[in-house]
Amino acid sequence: MKKTLTRTTEDLALYLQKLADDKVETSISWRCLNCGETHSCNLLEKVRSVKNEYLVGENKPDLSLFDLNGDLFAAIHFLKRKSIDTTMQEAYRGKCMYIQIKLETGDDFNSLSQKLQKPDFVAICVNPKCETCSHPMQKVILWIVDGCCWKCEGDMKVAAVEAGMSRGGSYVGPERFTLNEIEIARNKGVVIATHYSNTQRRSYLANSCPHCNAFVGDYYLFTEYISTTGYGDVDFEKIEAGYYCEPCTEPRFL
Ligand SMILES: [Zn+2]
Ligand SMILES: [Zn+2]
Ligand SMILES: [Zn+2]
Structure with a gap:
């Protein structure tokens, strides 16, 4: 041999x-x-x-x-x-x-x-390294899902960011987007508006229906939109939007 x-x-x-x-x-x-x-x-x-x-x-x-x-x-x-x-x-x-x-x-x-x-x-990672801990960073993926409004069933584009635990969860909604991500999502036709939550007694940004102004909370973002892309009958787009460092708790962007 x-x-x-x-x-x-x-x-x-x-x-x-x-x-x-x-x-x-x-x-x-x-x-x-x-x-x-x-x-x-x-x-x-x-x-x-x-x-x-x-x-x-x-x-x-x-x-x-x-x-x-x-x-x-x-x-x-x-x-x-x-x-x-x-x-x-x-x-x-x-x-x-x-x-x-x-x-x-x-x-x-x-x-x-x-x-x-x-x-x-x-043994090489081509991603940029984190300035704080020098660990190679991971790409932030911005999802745009062509979904329907849960309330009026009209067409509704929904945006979510996949950035791991550095954002407090695997997929997060516009409330935790950077300004850049909000802009990318809006340019793709997503309606991001401020809503008031009676239960949480605060205002926050959320994916909103262009027809009836209903909005999608973080929980339903995954179960009703992101997870449905796996069945193949929903159009969606994944956009690279900078980098984040998983070991660091705060998000970092280039
Ligand atoms: Zn790598
Ligand atoms: Zn780091
Ligand atoms: Zn609606």
Whole structure:
């Protein structure tokens, strides 16, 4: 197996070198363990040379990708294990992009060149980092759901923000929107108006019906609008609206 893998990584190195020489866009995408999102990049954009089993410090990645200055840009490991090993990234932290691909019996040049496009683990998060705690931030997703008014059954667009516990819940209504999010939602045709709650004895912003002025409280926002998008018969849109930091309690935006 060892010998075969060496031969295969030799072939892969030659293959990647040719793609780099020809400046072929070679995009890879991966599910990020830091933020849970899927990131992608052009792996070979800055790469000028590719070597297999090249000694990098005390480590010998299966493939090493070097940039124009001869600096290590990415290290790729093929792993003969069932699960990924995130501790191996430590040796490369701050030095280069670290990529891990799980090997399965029968893997050959074709299957590995396919797997390269969707690595099992990439130790990099492309999202901006929080200025307070330096944790990679997550995208704020603004949902616009083409729903109906619960009262008059007329067309009613409803907006919600998905920003985790940093906003006190998975999905929140306009009351906890930023000014920017309110503006985006209004531009998409959502009516956001101030309502007075007798039970809570206070005024707050809520998604409102353009026909009868009924409004949607936070509880019904999820059960009556967001969750219905899962059935496929409701049109909805998801808009990226900045970033937030989950570990920090206060929302932060760029
Ligand atoms: Zn990420
Ligand atoms: Zn933070
Ligand atoms: Zn209505």
